[in-house]
Amino acid sequence: MVKVDLVSAQNTSIEMVLLFTLISVFIFLFSFHELISINHNAYASGYLVLTAMFDAVDTNISVINITNMLSFNFLVVFIVLVMDGITKVLLIGFVMASFIEVFTSIDIKAKLQVHDIKKLKNHVIICGYSMFGEQLTIELIQKKIKFVVIDRDPVKAEMLKDLKYLSLTGNFLSEEILADAGILNAKYIVFGVKSDYSNLLGVITAKKLNKNINIISRAVDNAAVRYLNDISPGKYFIPEYIAGNEIGFTLLELENINNINSNTAK
Amino acid sequence: MKAKFSELKDHVIICGFGIVGEKIADILNEYKIPFIVIEIDEKKIEQLKKYDYNFIEGSATKSKNLKDANIKSAKAIAVVMDDEAKNLFTVITAKDLNNGLFIATRTNDVLIKDRIIEAGANYVVMPQKIASKEIIDEIVKGEAK
Known part of the structure; x- marks a missing residue:
């Protein structure tokens, strides 16, 4: 803001x-x-x-x-x-x-940005420019999907400005900020901070403002995924859990490859 | 404990029993692949006891603990602690103790990923990157509808 x-x-x-x-x-x-x-x-x-x-x-x-x-x-x-x-x-x-x-x-550019954001439709709102949020913006640009980032850290706000991303500085739990981010016209909202409590509150606020919005949120704990699903069915994930799956199945593949090799040798 | 694990062969060593380590252990356990966990945290040790998983209490950065886990006969090691520095040290130590070992690890930093590969890791996972790819797939699917 x-x-x-x-x-x-x-x-x-x-x-x-x-x-x-x-x-x-x-x-x-x-x-x-x-x-x-x-x-x-x-x-x-x-x-x-x-x-x-x-x-x-x-x-x-x-x-x-x-x-x-x-x-x-x-x-x-x-x-x-x-x-x-x-x-x-x-x-x-x-x-x-x-x-x-x-x-x-008065940041004229920021004022103009709010105007540009309000014109968006079917866009993605990213709440929290964490490591995950950063990765997500890179992927969204590659897929040419429009997005707005909300983060309350002024340093990150400057970084987002330099990157020429549409962004808002403020708390994503604020209804005013979410309204400025065009939540009524957005298709997805992604909560990416490493706090189950903040993400949970964010989901409640987002659903209150736009019942039809698709919610995606990261979680830290398995229990939080259950709470999030109770509030609103959506896509909830734990990055570390996905990583564990990835490594686990890679090790399984390694085991299978070795078994195939040893069977072939026999 | 040392005698018990010296019999292990072609097993997997999991360094760190956080969310990533636990998930790997679950998968390996499900497919009956022998593994051993190295963990320092007391609460997680209690958890390991509850699950009846093989474990060594101590830091994975210490070569003694890796040797106790019979690293020379191991097939792979998953270095998945929630500490970039500890992961890097463990990768270097593991490579030093068994050059033919398959080393899988995690990081959140692209720059560190390159360094870990240079240090000897064969497979590096970036949790944030994988998660964001899954989300993008979900969004792209939604866009197509």
Whole structure:
């Protein structure tokens, strides 16, 4: 999902305000120096620069001469103008910085991806980019079957983005995330994490949202397969169990080959 | 125990009695192929006793335990512990003790698969890969409907 990192946004806003203030100070000093160099006195130069910088350009300084510049009224007006300017600088700085930060932190690509996902039909939703999930995505690409991956790990989310897979960052137990993954139009949902509890909860949530979806889930324990089948009949498997079968029958074949060889030799 | 297993010949040694090891043992038991399990975990030892399977209590990475399992007369070894490093060490030790032995093992990493083959394994299974292939077959069947 699209997330705005508020801490980083605040830090960047402060950095931008500081930068803005530094630029303002530089402009002030530069302008002040320039005015003095063309025979303006320090008061007039400072006043001119500050009023120009802080949007008080309509102030008619011609009515203020060098004598009343030292008056109490002048000082009050001057302080008010400066305060007004500082407020404007801070306000504009913060608003600009926050606006830029929020704008840049919105992942437009992710937004577009959600839009693309919602257009999918008869696709496969893979819940959890585990070793099994990774292997599954490779096979799905080879078979040209469309899929969406859901994983809550931000590192994996980045990896999935780099791979240009349609993906969502979040918990697959969330109905909102599953809805974003297009569960209503999906044909299969695969739960591939190494936790029977998470997979079980995932199956319940998926069935609640789409009764017709085909469920495939990995399991760690044989007992979990029974629970999963009780909740919803589907394809449930234990990868290690399949591997054991594979090795067991390979060893049997080896035995048979040896028997054939020894019989032939006889 | 040593005397008992020294009579074994053309048997299979199973290193690790996890899900994979247990499944292999079930298949070999069903087809009456002699086998012996090397396992270190106490709970699994209790299970092995319950099933009345041949076993050696200890680590399969130690050559002494492999020798006790009469590796020199064994036909094959299934190195199926849930630890990539232990599997690799056991494959190397097993190859060293019996060069003609058929070595089957498991891994979850493609890179490690290549290394294990280089170390002497004859057959390497990747549980995740096999499982994903089964799932794909299921999905493809569904797509065809």
